[in-house]
Amino acid sequence: MSPASVATPGHLAVAVLSLLAHRLLLCSADVDFIYNGFHNAANLSLEDAASVLPGGALQLTNDSKNIMGHAFFDSPVQMVQDAAAVVSFSTAFVFEIVTVGSGGGHGLAFVVAASKLLPGATAEQYLGLLGKDNLGNLSNHVFAVEFDTVKANGLLNETNDNHVGVDLNSLVSNVSEPAAYFAGDGGERTNVTLESAQEIQAWVEYDGSSKILNVTIAPVSVTTRPRRPLISRPIDPLPIFKQEMYVGFSSATGKLASSHYILAWSFRTGGAAQPIDLSRLPSVPKKPEPPPSASTVIKIVALSCAATVTAIIASTGVALWLRRRAALADTLEEWELDHPHRFPYRELHMATKGFKNSELLGAGGFGQVYRGVLRRSGDVVAVKRISSNARQGMREFVAEVASLGRMRHRNLAELRGWCKRGQDLLLVYEFMPNGSLDALLFGDAPPPASPLRRRRRRRRWRG
Numbered sequence: 001m002s003p004a005s006v007a008t009p010g011h012l013a014v015a016v017l018s019l020l021a022h023r024l025l026l027c028s029a030d031v032d033f034i035y036n037g038f039h040n041a042a043n044l045s046l047e048d049a050a051s052v053l054p055g056g057a058l059q060l061t062n063d064s065k066n067i068m069g070h071a072f073f074d075s076p077v078q079m080v081q082d083a084a085a086v087v088s089f090s091t092a093f094v095f096e097i098v099t100v101g102s103g104g105g106h107g108l109a110f111v112v113a114a115s116k117l118l119p120g121a122t123a124e125q126y127l128g129l130l131g132k133d134n135l136g137n138l139s140n141h142v143f144a145v146e147f148d149t150v151k152a153n154g155l156l157n158e159t160n161d162n163h164v165g166v167d168l169n170s171l172v173s174n175v176s177e178p179a180a181y182f183a184g185d186g187g188e189r190t191n192v193t194l195e196s197a198q199e200i201q202a203w204v205e206y207d208g209s210s211k212i213l214n215v216t217i218a219p220v221s222v223t224t225r226p227r228r229p230l231i232s233r234p235i236d237p238l239p240i241f242k243q244e245m246y247v248g249f250s251s252a253t254g255k256l257a258s259s260h261y262i263l264a265w266s267f268r269t270g271g272a273a274q275p276i277d278l279s280r281l282p283s284v285p286k287k288p289e290p291p292p293s294a295s296t297v298i299k300i301v302a303l304s305c306a307a308t309v310t311a312i313i314a315s316t317g318v319a320l321w322l323r324r325r326a327a328l329a330d331t332l333e334e335w336e337l338d339h340p341h342r343f344p345y346r347e348l349h350m351a352t353k354g355f356k357n358s359e360l361l362g363a364g365g366f367g368q369v370y371r372g373v374l375r376r377s378g379d380v381v382a383v384k385r386i387s388s389n390a391r392q393g394m395r396e397f398v399a400e401v402a403s404l405g406r407m408r409h410r411n412l413a414e415l416r417g418w419c420k421r422g423q424d425l426l427l428v429y430e431f432m433p434n435g436s437l438d439a440l441l442f443g444d445a446p447p448p449a450s451p452l453r454r455r456r457r458r459r460r461w462r463g
């Protein structure tokens with residue numbers, strides 16, 4: 001008899017039904033969920049500092065010191081099959097660690113734990129997972145993949161301050177690697193800075209039959225998933241896992257603090273987790289600029305004060321210089337250009353040191369006479385300033401003076417030139433020492449027939 005003849009239609013039906021029932025039971029035990037952002041935070045239990053921000057990011061901790069945050073899928077997940085083997089499970093998630101200033105901490109972890117409460121958990125290097133007192137205790141039932149941004153002082157045998165580790169009931173990792181990924185097919189190792197405020201995707205995959213755990217990370221900006229995992233180790237978490245476990249995340253800060261975010265998460269038992277839709281990642285609050293230190297503020301204020309004062313001084317100086325230049329500039333009428341021996345007012349101003357009293361040789365009703373030194377020639381001259389309100393006749397007066405300049409006489413102080421400014425007429429003579437100037441200017445020399453001479457006569461000047 002062939003075995004087939006034994007199998008009656010009734011037997012067959014029972015076999016098929018029992019197989020179906022078994023499949024159904026398995027299917028119902030499998031868990032498969034995805035959060036493309038946490039806008040709908042249904043079925044999550046959040047503890048301590050954890051909260052979902054309005055933008056849809058799950059914030060495990062803000063950057064306050066010494067806090068921890070926990071977020072778990074609120075239903076238990078069957079992790080052990082028939083009390084004999086850990087089921088295959090797979091998770092993918094995107095996290096972001098934002099640090100203000102230099103060096104934050106302490107990190108975050110994907111957790112599979114018997115209790116959502118994580119008894120004995122403390123902050124700092126314990127990542128909100130465990131504490132000093134229960135480290136390594138077999139009754140913890142805590143499995144974690146940590147993303148650690150601080151190297152604990154010798155306590156936890158940590159490789160560096162930027163590593164990925166697998167934790168079995170302890171924070172002394174069973175295996176740990178500096179954070180990196182293997183790019184492309186060539187497998188070149190590229191470091192990843194965990195707390196660099198970039199979106200980083202992580203995959204944690206466990207194959208229940210080969211008992212191999214793979215951990216892979218890559219910045220979201222790297223578009224193709226690395227083929228080679230960062231960690232690929234034979235691990236059997238059976239002693240740690242209970243029949244039902246909770247899956248989620250834990251994070252903590254210490255004296256060093258960062259904001260820890262989960263942006264998306266998918267999880268599945270019995271197969272590969274659904275791929276995350278990277279186009280729907282929520283954004284996290286912008287990293288605020290670190291506030292400037294008091295000394296920087298003082299420096300900025302002092303510098304801007306100094307700059308302002310310098311600018312005021314400089315512009316005042318420039319304004320004064322321009323004013324002085326304008327004040328010393330000649331205002332020429334067209335006819336004046338025709339007459340020779342015209343001195344620029346500026347030159348006479350300089351020659352007499354600005355008509356300084358110390359240069360005054362004498363004064364009378366007619367005007368003042370100053371000693372001057374012409375800058376260009378070095379010649380000593382006498383500059384006579386005649387103030388006149390009689391604007392009328394000025395043109396003729398100057399014409400007369402100009403012709404006077406062409407005359408030479410041994411007794412007549414040579415007239416070198418002239419200058420007109422406003423109502424002032426300035427006559428420039430060769431300087432003759434010892435009072436002879438007086439005589440020469442107003443003395444016995446035969447007067448040229450001019451109104452100037454007559455006026456001079458009327459108003460005698462004493463030297």
Ligand SMILES: *[C@@H]1O[C@H](CO)[C@@H](O)[C@H](O)[C@H]1NC(C)=O
Nearest residue numbers: 032033034035040041042043
């Ligand atoms: C939450 O759980 C309910 C049933 O308990 C299910 O209908 C729903 O799809 C779950 N939501 C998510 C986001 O998994």
Ligand SMILES: *[C@@H]1O[C@H](CO)[C@@H](O)[C@H](O)[C@H]1NC(C)=O
Nearest residue numbers: 048049050061062063064067
């Ligand atoms: C950060 O989180 C802690 C713990 O939840 C909370 O007490 C504190 O107010 C938060 N700080 C800010 C700035 O939100």
Ligand SMILES: *[C@@H]1O[C@H](CO)[C@@H](O)[C@H](O)[C@H]1NC(C)=O
Nearest residue numbers: 133134135136137138139140
């Ligand atoms: C491990 O934890 C259990 C439960 O908290 C406790 O009773 C036990 O004493 C701990 N063992 C050690 C070695 O600390």
Ligand SMILES: *[C@@H]1O[C@H](CO)[C@@H](O)[C@H](O)[C@H]1NC(C)=O
Nearest residue numbers: 156157158159172173175176
């Ligand atoms: C510390 O780490 C090294 C290498 O990562 C490992 O060989 C060693 O066993 C670890 N020590 C402890 C106590 O875990």
Ligand SMILES: *[C@@H]1O[C@H](CO)[C@@H](O)[C@H](O)[C@H]1NC(C)=O
Nearest residue numbers: 168173174175234235236237
């Ligand atoms: C890692 O865990 C395996 C068991 O899963 C164990 O054999 C091995 O000794 C552990 N290694 C370390 C360094 O803890």
Ligand SMILES: *[C@@H]1O[C@H](CO)[C@@H](O)[C@H](O)[C@H]1NC(C)=O
Nearest residue numbers: 160162178179180190191192
């Ligand atoms: C990558 O990180 C490791 C461990 O911190 C370090 O030794 C190595 O120099 C880094 N490589 C580069 C290219 O920065």
Ligand SMILES: *[C@@H]1O[C@H](CO)[C@@H](O)[C@H](O)[C@H]1NC(C)=O
Nearest residue numbers: 205206207212214228229232
């Ligand atoms: C783990 O990675 C290895 C390659 O290193 C691969 O052969 C294996 O299929 C991976 N396992 C899982 C569960 O992804």
